[in-house]
Amino acid sequence: MFSRLFRLSRLSRFSRFSRFSRFSTMLWRLLSALECVLLAVSLQSVPQKRRCVFRVTPRNRVRFSAAGTVSSSEQRCENTRCCVGNFWVEAGRAEPQVLACDLVEKSCPGPSCTAQPRFSGIVKCVCNTDFCNGNLSWSPEEEEAPSSSSSSSAGILLLLLFLLLFLLLLLLFLQWRCGSVQLLGDAWRPLQVVRRGRFTTVFKGRLGGRAVAVKVFSASQRRRFEAERRVYRLPLMSHAGILRFLGAGRCARGDGRFLLLQFAQQGSLHSFLSSHSSSWTSSLKLCWSLSRGLSFLHSELLLHDQHKPAVSHGDLSSSSVLVLADGTCVLCDFGRRGSGTRASGAGGDRATLSPQGGAWPAALRYAAPEILEGSVNLSGGPGSFRLQGDVYALALLLWEICMRCQDLFLGKSSTWHLLPYELELGATVSLETLVQHVSYMDRRPSVPEHWALLPQGPALAELLTDCWDAEPDARLSAQCVVDRLMSLQSRSSA
CATH class of the missing domain: 1.10.510.10 (Transferase(Phosphotransferase) domain 1)
Known part of the structure; x- marks a missing residue:
């Protein structure tokens, strides 16, 4: 009886071991297959370096050369899969100004370089195939053709309404803020004058818990105010080497103007x-x-x-x-x-x-x-x-x-x-x-x-x-x- 139990025990252990062995083998095969699938997916997901036509003006050469390796009229992109083209439109003809890899990764779903009007005289295109920026899909009529989509027009109108509301609120805020900056007022009396010139006076104030500079222009210096504000409000003007612009407006009393600027702790x-x-x-x-x-x-x-x-x-x-x-x-x-x-x-x-x-x-x-x-x-x-x-x-x-x-x-x-x-x-x-x-x-x-x-x-x-x-x-x-x-x-x- 004992020998029979011993044999049954050995058969039971052998059976469990066999099942475990078959399970291990199946698990190993499954993991191997999964590894192959992941490897194939990962290899497919590795972006191949895009090749673009390279042709730029001397002023832009250094900047766009950094986007990839340049060999004669070809550039191999390093950080993007998009080719870009900027064209100057004159007399119905589009002359290329910049043909290169795009500077940063952005959406470029199209395989061909289809013109996107930017502003008067300039069109731009981006595309996602090799050397696609060498052929611009454009006609002179497209430059000024209005959108025929009613849904697009409605969306633009709604966006403009929201923008108008935002600008109105911002103007009310800046007018209130400027009213607090008056030299004759009481709200900013504790603030110090940082610099007093012939045409402007700069105060040190506080906005949202941080120090700011408030540069107030006299009424006769509106042209100086407009010239300086125009520079600060240029697109892409934000840079660590430029004094940060926070806002501008008209003072509540009198006809003075003001600029709200970053405060420089150590002065001029x-x-x-x-x-x-x-x-x-x-x-x-x-x-x-x-x-x-x-x-x-x-x-x-x-x-x-x-x-x-x-x-x-x-x-x-x-x-x-x-x-x-x-x-x-x-x-x-x-x-x-x-x-x-x-x-x-x-x-x-x-x-x-x-x-x-x-x-x-x-x-x-x-x-x-x-x-x-x-x-x-x-x-x-x-x-x-x-x-x-x-x-x-x-x-x-x-x-x-x-x-x-x-x-x-x-x-x-x-x-x-x-x-x-x-x-x-x-x-x-x-x-x-x-x-x-x-x-x-x-x-x-x-x-x-x-x-x-x-x-x-x-x-x-x-x-x-x-x-x-x-x-x-x-x-x-x-x-x-x-x-x-x-x-x-x-x-x-x-």
């Missing part, structure tokens, strides 16, 4: 340098952030059906640059000379350099030689000479910052804060004196001789020389200044 670059000397790292941070902001301002952007034109500052000085709490610079005060959006007459830019109430404007010493001489005509709008004039002023600002850098003076105390040409021409200058010194004598601010003994000294001196060259076309671009400063930073940290 002029006041910062007057009270601070810096290390090489801090000075390089100021220079790099300032140059990066100007490079962004000078750049032309096309993104998500929005266009930001290249904009010149036109009045760059240490008073029109602010310093944030983190030690970086931001650009502001775009409306003094129109920021490259208005001409000052056929006589060049000398008209804007006339004395104001017997005193020359502070930015006169930052004016480029061609502007001091009046040899350029600004009636053509924001041309390249305006951008090159900004680069000249940028060089003087970089010199101004570096002259307060403790590490560039071999352990000695750095010099006190000097404005450009203050050492050579004194604290006050005239237009005639500057023309004689800068244009006729081709002199620039003095670069300390001992910089030649410093590791970063020769490269820094060369950068300044290449930016304040007498020939506008020989000057570096703002983006090239950014690249050189990054190279200096790499050498310092190596």
Whole structure:
């Protein structure tokens, strides 16, 4: 009996083991099949690099080259599966301006490059097949053809109604806020005046628990207000190197206007340098952030059906640059000379350099030689000479910052804060004196001789020389200044 039980027990264990073995085998096969399926799906889901026709203008080459590897007229996309084309329409013909990989991943469901009108004179297309941006599906009638879809029209109308309601509420809020900013009112009496000028007054206030700057324009300065607001409200204008714009409106009392702006904790670059000397790292941070902001301002952007034109500052000085709490610079005060959006007459830019109430404007010493001489005509709008004039002023600002850098003076105390040409021409200058010194004598601010003994000294001196060259076309671009400063930073940290 015991032997029979023993045999039954062995048979039972063997049966359980056999069932377990068959189950394990089935499970292993199932997992193997699942692994194969997942592997096949994953291989299919790996996006193949899109190939697009590559043809851009010289100004856009650097920006669109970063979207993928370029080989002759072909580009292999790195971050997107979309090819893009931007075309300039003239006389019924579409001429390509940008053919490349798109800069960022976005929806491009169509296999062919079908025109999408953007604004007058420009059409755009995106597509998702190789070299599809080389053939534009477009006809002149399509550019101005209205939509025939009633549902689409109703949706647009509803959107416009919501937008109108939002703008109305925003206007009521800004008018209420501006009423609180009056100089004669009581609501903002505890707030301090940050800067009081001839045409504007800047207050420090609080909005939603954070500090803000409120720049109030007198009634006679409406054109200055409109010019500055127009720059701040350009599409794609948000950047770390540009003072953040929060709103604008009309004051409740009187006919004044105001801009609501980000508050810069350390004030203007002029006041910062007057009270601070810096290390090489801090000075390089100021220079790099300032140059990066100007490079962004000078750049032309096309993104998500929005266009930001290249904009010149036109009045760059240490008073029109602010310093944030983190030690970086931001650009502001775009409306003094129109920021490259208005001409000052056929006589060049000398008209804007006339004395104001017997005193020359502070930015006169930052004016480029061609502007001091009046040899350029600004009636053509924001041309390249305006951008090159900004680069000249940028060089003087970089010199101004570096002259307060403790590490560039071999352990000695750095010099006190000097404005450009203050050492050579004194604290006050005239237009005639500057023309004689800068244009006729081709002199620039003095670069300390001992910089030649410093590791970063020769490269820094060369950068300044290449930016304040007498020939506008020989000057570096703002983006090239950014690249050189990054190279200096790499050498310092190596």
